[in-house]
Amino acid sequence: MLNIASKKRIFLSSPHMSGNEQKYVNEAFESNWIAPLGPNVDAFEKEIAQYVGVNEAVAVSSGTAAIHLALSLLGVQKGDRVFCSTLTFIASANPIIYQGAEPVFIDSEPETWNMSPNALEKAFSDSVKEGKLPKAVIVVNLYGQSARMDEIIAICDYYDVPIIEDAAESLGSSYKGKASGTFGKFGVYSFNGNKIITTSGGGMLVSDDAEALKRARFLATQARDPAPHYQHSQIGFNYRLSNILAGIGRGQLEVLDERVEQRRTIFNKYLEELSGLPGVHFMPELKETRSNRWLTAFTLNHQEAGLTVHDLLKVFADENIEARPVWKPLHLQTVFQQTKYFKHSEKESVSDRLFHNGMCLPSGSNMTEEDQWRVIDCMRNAVISKEGDIRLM
Numbered sequence: 001m002l003n004i005a006s007k008k009r010i011f012l013s014s015p016h017m018s019g020n021e022q023k024y025v026n027e028a029f030e031s032n033w034i035a036p037l038g039p040n041v042d043a044f045e046k047e048i049a050q051y052v053g054v055n056e057a058v059a060v061s062s063g064t065a066a067i068h069l070a071l072s073l074l075g076v077q078k079g080d081r082v083f084c085s086t087l088t089f090i091a092s093a094n095p096i097i098y099q100g101a102e103p104v105f106i107d108s109e110p111e112t113w114n115m116s117p118n119a120l121e122k123a124f125s126d127s128v129k130e131g132k133l134p135k136a137v138i139v140v141n142l143y144g145q146s147a148r149m150d151e152i153i154a155i156c157d158y159y160d161v162p163i164i165e166d167a168a169e170s171l172g173s174s175y176k177g178k179a180s181g182t183f184g185k186f187g188v189y190s191f192n193g194n195k196i197i198t199t200s201g202g203g204m205l206v207s208d209d210a211e212a213l214k215r216a217r218f219l220a221t222q223a224r225d226p227a228p229h230y231q232h233s234q235i236g237f238n239y240r241l242s243n244i245l246a247g248i249g250r251g252q253l254e255v256l257d258e259r260v261e262q263r264r265t266i267f268n269k270y271l272e273e274l275s276g277l278p279g280v281h282f283m284p285e286l287k288e289t290r291s292n293r294w295l296t297a298f299t300l301n302h303q304e305a306g307l308t309v310h311d312l313l314k315v316f317a318d319e320n321i322e323a324r325p326v327w328k329p330l331h332l333q334t335v336f337q338q339t340k341y342f343k344h345s346e347k348e349s350v351s352d353r354l355f356h357n358g359m360c361l362p363s364g365s366n367m368t369e370e371d372q373w374r375v376i377d378c379m380r381n382a383v384i385s386k387e388g389d390i391r392l393m
Helices: 021-031 039-052 063-073 094-098 117-130 149-159 210-220 243-253 256-274 309-318 350-357 369-392
Strands: 056-060 081-085 102-106 136-140 163-166 186-190 203-207 280-282 296-300 358-361
Touching (some): 039 203, 039 243, 056 210, 081 117, 256 280, 256 296, 309 358, 309 369
Antiparallel strands (some): 280 296
16 A cells, blocks of 8 residues: 555645746836736736726735725724624634624525525524614625525615625636626635635735725725825725736636636536435535536535545545535634524524535646546545445444
């Protein structure tokens, strides 16, 4: 048997360079635009805005920074309340705390794994009774799948509460023909190293409200007043993206559609080869949506499969294959244990079930066919052997 150190590491989602990034980075060096801002930043913003179909975009240092700016632009402050999807990475909610506001977490629903309109309506009803509506709703599009935006928008419009669409994982996805991230007052993208395209680290805030994004640029550059000296009338942030990293982003954006197709092909291969295994159920794709399938996610019924997600993760680790559990819901995190949470139904917390039974397979667009077959064979062998053990008992 091969030692684990001798087996090629298969990563969950590693960066995939196009080869064109270096051209834009070289232009930054040759023109000496090394500091934050510059021609690549300006062009990257325009190209993203054009790609997703919005008026304006602001390049920033991370998706977290973009959410923080969006909350600032909406006037969220100490004592305010913000609703947020619970099944997500903590970066979706941390900016709420930065503003001194109170997060309220909303459960998922089965068809998208994203924010449940049922739970959202319950949360609003409760807030009406308390006489304290939220200042914003942060909706997350998990693993590339859009939430039920029609239903969520209808609820938020009824209560006149703006939406921040956290599309950090769903650049290149669409909902009823419209780009993910363009449904709320503000949309947010991430270019972290493991995303479908990357700038190493970075993010983008998008909106049709050009005046709001003009203010976002002001806040993101330390809120420096237009004066011949350094003058500041309010507190700002050091959140702008560097010209070098924006150059990487421009080269990556050129191949985004190709990366989406590659990830969807990988998902479909897993679906074809593994969906017949007992207890394996892949993340659905809502009708009239198109997921970028950033990560291939599935649930594992341990009673049918004969092993748990924890067991399967250990099998993959022993084979030097990186896989991950689904995000731990924020309402289960120690730091948020006193926070309000609204379930999809009285009988079930969908996000809890997805966390306990959910898992993500390696999905990088630079995976070779051999890599994918290694993952498939590893999972098949693990589940089938366990199924055999159950039958023998």
